[in-house]
Amino acid sequence: MAARRFVKPLLFVGIPVAAIAVLIAFWNWDWLIPILQSRASSALGRQVMIAHLHMQLGRLTTVAADDVRIGNPAGFPAEGDFARIARLSVQADVMAYIRSRQIVLSEIVLERPEVQAVQTADGRNNYMLALGDASGSPGTKIGDLRISDGQAHVVIPTLKADFALRIATREAPAAAPGTAMPESQIVVDAKGTYAGQPITGQFVGGAMLSLEDAGHPYPVDLKLANGPTHVRLAGTLTDPLTFGGANLKLELAGADMRDLYHLTGIPIPETPAYRIAGQLDYADHKFRFHGFRGVVGSSDLHGTIEEDPGERPIVTADLASTKVDLADLGGFVGTAPGRQSTANQSVAQKRELARTEAKPKLLPDTPIDVPKLRAVDVKLRYRGEHIVGQSVPLDNLVVNLSIVDGKVALEPISFGVGRGRIAGTVALDGSGDVIRVKAGVDFEHVDLARLMAATHMFGGAGAIGGHADIVTSGNSLAQMLGNGDGGLRLLMTGGDLSALLVDLSGLEFGNALLSALGMPRRTPIQCMIADFALQKGLLNTRTLLLVTKEANVHGAGWVNLRNETVDYKLSTKAAHFSIGSLHTPIDISGLLKHPSIRPEVGELAVRGGTAAALAVLLPPLAILPTIEFGQDESRECAARISSVRPSERAKAAPAAAAPTSHPHSSGISRPPIR
Structure with missing residues (x-):
């Protein structure tokens, strides 16, 4: 009976134990x-x-x-x-x-x-x-x-990406004596294509253990080459999971900043070769590239760029150049940037420059990428402290630009010219398939001496003022000017101008040659007035009159901006008699880029003198568009116009009778330059 009393407990305990033993023996995870x-x-x-x-x-x-x-x-x-x-x-x-x-x-x-x-x-x-x-x-x-x-x-x-990654961890280099044991590193190597360009790169990061250790900054070292674009990012992050506490140096170099769009999402116009370096950090959900310095083409560049990423990134930039070559900014107006002599230009860029120079047309016809215009909102301020180039009659540059929902506002874009400036406001609406444009330009005390110095041949003194406006549409600068409606006005009183300009229009060969040979004499300007109308790309002359002590010069004709042709005539009524004076109008016709310039008569006895005079006529023609519009009428100029002989005054009557355009008649207000 006693044995039976122990059987049940043994069975009660033994069976589960045996079952567990069997389970352990045959267990399969x-x-x-x-x-x-x-x-x-x-x-x-x-x-x-x-x-x-x-x-x-x-x-x-x-x-x-x-x-x-x-x-x-x-x-x-x-x-x-x-x-x-x-x-x-x-x-x-x-x-x-x-x-x-x-x-x-x-x-x-x-x-x-x-x-x-x-x-x-x-x-x-x-x-x-x-x-x-x-x-x-x-x-x-x-x-x-x-x-x-x-x-x-x-x-x-x-x-346009197809690339392979090789990923592995490795032991970090040995730690220095007395320091903690080295941690492992994660290494990622990349090779393939990205944005249609070859890509190679390597990322070296710290151990996973240090990701959440705020007291142990996470090391980062990234090297990337995408086509001609090279990126280097090196430094540490105190909170790598949120990109916080960044102490990173970012270096960017390449043939064209436009290629950075595929890496950053920020659309940038075409530029020459560049190299910049600065600090990168992240705070308040914004990336900030600050304290950077470098070169773009022949221009230096420094400043800060901040990006708030999102479905449509918001970019804020404050940029400046101590010296800027305007040729480096050609991509902003649709032409090839830089020059053949610009350092580090690629073979493709030099070919593009050569093609641009070989084109019969002058106005840039590269279309603006409208989808990219809508891809990002931008607020940019740029200051070019000194514009370089002996043939550029501009001293400095200030740009305030904003882009919101594909709508661009330049308020203002301003160029310093001697003691004056040329300031414009431009509004572009890129919300549709075709960009709509409204712009106005003020010429305020533009220094004639500075303009003439750019020709390397002529001298002069005085200040020009005026206004221009245009309303148009198009997706390139050529289309915009070819479709434009607006007007241009200029007025100048006082000052003086190299007599060569007046003598050339009257074909006074002796005086012209003396001036061209470095012995210029100046002629006082009593009044200059110009009034042009722009209708559907056709720039017509209402009035062009230059009154000097030497002569009265009239201009008549048109410039067709749609097909880039010109048909213009300059005629002179001399105020004195000269043996070499031929009162023969000069015709300017043909393509705007390479016009034909010749006397109206077919044959002149003094062919040699004509050739010499015409040979030096083209440079001032190139500068004329810069000085053609002025500020407001004055009593002195009105008096000079009234003193012109009736037959000549009749040509100036439309301008004298017409009210002067208000500086802001374009409807675009221009804030003060800061």
């Missing part, structure tokens, strides 16, 4: 695979498959999975898997989870991971993971991450 696959698939929103599972229990429990495969999203057309890992090993701190319900992964090891990141032609992709909402629970803390022989292949047609 693969039995948990369906549960893990189901939970992982639910978390990632795609199928996850595991071939084998291994586990080592303890305070630090290690779970290892062999041949892990992560599929593509349902219905994704690409064949194969999104990712495959030969072996994934995770070491978890069980006690930390029991204490704080926080998942602590002290080590993650990936062996031979392979990723195929693909975007289809219709914009769908397989690399955006549908991760579940983890709000309300402590974040996962990751210690060390080790990767061996990792590979990724990225194909994104919209970015």
Whole structure:
């Protein structure tokens, strides 16, 4: 009976123990695979498959999975898997989870991971993971991450990208004596194409353990070459997960800043070769590239650029140049920037410059990229302290530019000319397929001496004032001017001008040659008035009259900005008699870029004198458009006009009778220059 009393307890205890022993003896961790696959698939929103599972229990429990495969999203057309890992090993701190319900992964090891990141032609992709909402629970803390022989292949047609990545971790260089043990580094090498250009690069970052250690700045070293564009980013981040506490130096160099659009998302017009370097940081959800200095073509450049990224980035820039060559800014008006002599110009850029110079047309016809105009909002201030170039009659430059929803405002763009300035306000509406434009330009005390010095031949003194306005549409500067309606006015009283200008229009060869040979004499300007009308790209002369002590010069004709042709006549009524004086009008006709300039009569006896005079006529013609518009009428000028002989005064009557345009008749207010 006693034995029977012990049988039941033994059976009660023994059977479970035996069952446990049998379970342990025959246990296979693969039995948990369906549960893990189901939970992982639910978390990632795609199928996850595991071939084998291994586990080592303890305070630090290690779970290892062999041949892990992560599929593509349902219905994704690409064949194969999104990712495959030969072996994934995770070491978890069980006690930390029991204490704080926080998942602590002290080590993650990936062996031979392979990723195929693909975007289809219709914009769908397989690399955006549908991760579940983890709000309300402590974040996962990751210690060390080790990767061996990792590979990724990225194909994104919209970015013209097809490149391969090799990913691995390695031990950092040995630490200095007395310092902490060196941590591992993550190294990513890239090779392929991006934006249709070859790309190579290497990223070296710190260990995963230092990602959340605010007292241990995370090291970053990135080198990238995309076509002719080279990028170097090096330094540390105190909070790399949010790009916070950045102490990073960014270096950019390349053949054309336009290529940076594919890397930054910021549209920049075509530029010459450049090299700039400065500090990069991130705060208040904005990237800030500040304290940078460098060169663009023959111009220096320094300042700060700030970007607020988003669906439509907002860019704020404060830029300046101590010396600026206007040729380097050619891309902003649609022409090839730089010069043949500009340093570091690529072969392609030199060819483009040669093609531009060989074109029969003068006005830039490169269309503005309207979609890029709408891609970003911009607020930019630029100051060019000194404009270089002996043939440029401009001293400095100030630009205030804003772009909002594809609408561009230049308020103002201002050039200093001696003691005066040329200031304009421009509004471009790029919200439609064709850009609409409204612009006004004021000429305020423009220094004639500065303008004449740019010709290297003529002298002069005085101040010119005036106003111009235009309303038009078009997607290039050539189209805008060819479609334009508006007007141009100029007035000048007092001052003086090299007699060569007056003598040439009257073909006074002796005086012209003396001036051209470096023995100029000046003739006082009593009055100059010009009034032009622009209708559908045709610039017609209402009045062009120059009254001097030597002669009265009249201009008549038109400039067709639509087909870039000119048909103009200059005639002179001399106030004195000269043996060499021929009162023969000069005809200017043909293409605007290469006009034909000749006396109205077919044959002149003094051919040699004519050739000499005409040979020096072209330079002032090139500068005339700069000085053709003035400020307001004066009583003195009106008196001079009234003193002109009736037959000549009749030609000036329209301008004398017409009211002077208000400086802001274009309807665009111009703020003061700051």
